[in-house]
Amino acid sequence: MRRSNTPRQPLPAPPAESSGDSSDRRVSRRSRSRSRGSEMDMVHLRLRTLHSRAKQKPSVFLFASLLTSLCLISLYIFFVFRSHGKPGRTPSGERFSIILDGGSTGTRVHVLRYRHGDGGEDKAVFDFGKEGLESMRINPGLSAYSEDPEAAGRAIGKLIEFGRQKVPREMWGQTEIRLMATAGLRMVEVRPREMILEACRKVLKVSGFVFRDEWATVITGSDEGVYAWVVANYALGTLGGDPEHTTGIIELGGASTQVTFSSSEPLPSEYLRIIKFGNVKYHLYSHSFLHFGQIAAFESMRDSFLSGEDHIAAINPCLPKGYSLIEQLKLSLGVADVKRSDMSAFHSGGNFSECRSAALKLLQRGKDMCIYEHCKIGSIFTPKLNGRFLATENFFYTSKFFGLGHTAPLSDIILAGERFCGEDWSILRKRHHSVNEEDLLRYCFSTAYIVSMLHDSLEVGLNDQRIQFTNRVGDTPLDWALGAFILQSKGGASDADKSVWIVNVLWEDSFTLFLLVGFFIICMLVSWTISKWKKPQLKTIYDLQKGGYIITRINRR
Numbered sequence: 001m002r003r004s005n006t007p008r009q010p011l012p013a014p015p016a017e018s019s020g021d022s023s024d025r026r027v028s029r030r031s032r033s034r035s036r037g038s039e040m041d042m043v044h045l046r047l048r049t050l051h052s053r054a055k056q057k058p059s060v061f062l063f064a065s066l067l068t069s070l071c072l073i074s075l076y077i078f079f080v081f082r083s084h085g086k087p088g089r090t091p092s093g094e095r096f097s098i099i100l101d102g103g104s105t106g107t108r109v110h111v112l113r114y115r116h117g118d119g120g121e122d123k124a125v126f127d128f129g130k131e132g133l134e135s136m137r138i139n140p141g142l143s144a145y146s147e148d149p150e151a152a153g154r155a156i157g158k159l160i161e162f163g164r165q166k167v168p169r170e171m172w173g174q175t176e177i178r179l180m181a182t183a184g185l186r187m188v189e190v191r192p193r194e195m196i197l198e199a200c201r202k203v204l205k206v207s208g209f210v211f212r213d214e215w216a217t218v219i220t221g222s223d224e225g226v227y228a229w230v231v232a233n234y235a236l237g238t239l240g241g242d243p244e245h246t247t248g249i250i251e252l253g254g255a256s257t258q259v260t261f262s263s264s265e266p267l268p269s270e271y272l273r274i275i276k277f278g279n280v281k282y283h284l285y286s287h288s289f290l291h292f293g294q295i296a297a298f299e300s301m302r303d304s305f306l307s308g309e310d311h312i313a314a315i316n317p318c319l320p321k322g323y324s325l326i327e328q329l330k331l332s333l334g335v336a337d338v339k340r341s342d343m344s345a346f347h348s349g350g351n352f353s354e355c356r357s358a359a360l361k362l363l364q365r366g367k368d369m370c371i372y373e374h375c376k377i378g379s380i381f382t383p384k385l386n387g388r389f390l391a392t393e394n395f396f397y398t399s400k401f402f403g404l405g406h407t408a409p410l411s412d413i414i415l416a417g418e419r420f421c422g423e424d425w426s427i428l429r430k431r432h433h434s435v436n437e438e439d440l441l442r443y444c445f446s447t448a449y450i451v452s453m454l455h456d457s458l459e460v461g462l463n464d465q466r467i468q469f470t471n472r473v474g475d476t477p478l479d480w481a482l483g484a485f486i487l488q489s490k491g492g493a494s495d496a497d498k499s500v501w502i503v504n505v506l507w508e509d510s511f512t513l514f515l516l517v518g519f520f521i522i523c524m525l526v527s528w529t530i531s532k533w534k535k536p537q538l539k540t541i542y543d544l545q546k547g548g549y550i551i552t553r554i555n556r557r
């Protein structure tokens with residue numbers, strides 16, 4: 001039992017005194033009670049001060065647990081960011097960027113490695129050769145997931161994993177990742193298209209790279225053409241130079257065809273793209289002919305023959321002689337079994353010039369709705385193709401299959417097509433047994449389609465050698481995604497992007513973070529309870545005889 005003049009608990013009122021004689025006692029009692037009253041006030045005042053001081057001294061437990069938990073959380077955040085890499089650069093100053101190209105036949109990931117020019121100038125230096133670019137492709141394209149959009153997110157997960165293997169972990173925080181889809185998704189209904197993009201955004205958000213929702217989009221065909229033009233002229237060294245010396249690009253994709261070149265003709269605004277590179281402005285004609293990619297055109301022509309809508313007898317001249325139409329009907333009409341009698345109406349003609357006229361018919365569809373001085377393809381304005389062109393994708397694959405030189409004139413393609421279309425399908429399959437059968441089946445059509453597009457529609461001369469069939473310039477693949485990257489990297493990752501990255505990283509490691517915060521709260525609660533429990537319950541008694549307080553601890557039951 002401790003005696004002290006400094007009581008801790010609020011005072012129990014001292015027991016009332018026994019009464020003495022009345023009057024004097026009353027006077028003295030009043031004076032006494034007045035003095036006692038002030039004495040009691042003093043005591044209360046002291047006690048309040050003491051208590052308030054007592055409150056100010058949190059329990060040691062509380063303080064210790066607060067400190068421990070804060071240290072734990074900051075250590076965690078430090079290691080998380082360290083493992084994801086602080087925004088910065090590798091020792092050699094190289095940086096990375098990732099672009100996913102969502103095409104109609106497949107999705108590719110391009111991991112680009114680059115560095116900023118020496119001497120601090122802001123121009124990025126790209127090396128699109130083996131060192132600077134690594135790519136991977138998955139099939140089918142995103143448009144194949146219209147029925148199951150979530151599967152699209154899972155599909156690109158493989159591409160993201162490829163990116164994680166190629167980018168050093170400490171650089172993830174500085175590496176932007178974008179998904180740019182093209183004609184395949186352009187042809188999908190808005191709702192499934194948005195669901196596919198949303199499924200991809202969910203996966204990209206937690207990739208560990210810098211990502212913003214608006215970086216997963218369907219780009220316009222015109223952008224696709226401009227980007228291809230940029231990478232072509234970057235690789236040729238003409239980007240930033242005289243517009244007259246630049247080279248046009250014409251890409252025959254799966255679902256769409258792009259035409260982009262610098263034109264001195266006055267251009268309707270809907271076809272005009274002005275881009276500035278360095279201090280040079282380029283007035284480009286750029287258009288993407290949707291549904292006029294090679295596969296889309298081949299399928300629409302085949303279906304029109306099968307439905308007999310365009311031709312008296314459905315003789316498809318674009319299919320090699322003897323090609324089994326039973327397979328074709330099953331393929332295109334989903335017809336389970338074809339009766340022998342139906343066969344008489346369909347046979348494959350294998351005739352290059354008829355196929356060329358059928359292809360021209362396809363390219364001229366909608367011409368009657370042309371609102372411009374002249375429309376070369378459908379109702380689309382296209383100025384005269386001036387200067388040199390690079391013809392990529394299916395232009396290149398077709399010329400390569402027939403062993404034609406890069407600058408082979410269109411007359412050579414006519415000769416190759418006439419021979420191939422007239423061959424019997426069984427001989428062709430034997431001769432080209434290692435070639436993918438779907439590709440093999442389309443070569444008759446593609447020779448005729450290329451000639452009807454470039455010569456019959458876009459007026460390129462049959463012996464003109466301005467057109468180069470290629471998919472690369474030197475080490476640089478002519479992939480529009482690289483052109484998109486060149487234009488974007490002039491901007492570089494902004495600080496805002498880094499904060500987006502921090503959120504992403506925490507979000508990705510959020511489970512651990514929640515565990516830690518939970519741990520912190522539990523610590524606080526436990527220490528608060530302990531401190532309450534440990535605090536001695538004291539009882540203070542005022543000893544009237546001795547004029548002092550006696551403080552005693554109450555033992556817990």
Ligand SMILES: Nc1nc2c(ncn2[C@@H]2O[C@H](COP(=O)(O)OP(=O)(O)OP(=O)(O)O)[C@@H](O)[C@H]2O)c(=O)[nH]1
Pocket residue numbers: 102103104105106141182183184252253254255256257293294295393394397398439
């Ligand atoms: N013959 C042949 N064709 C190929 C080969 N590789 C790709 N292709 C075709 O070339 C075209 C590729 O162009 P891309 O632009 O990559 O096609 P995509 O991006 O999937 O389709 P788009 O959305 O229209 O651009 C597709 O039609 C493919 O079918 C090949 O090795 N041989």
Ligand SMILES: [Ca+2]
Pocket residue numbers: 103104182253254
């Ligand atoms: Ca493409």
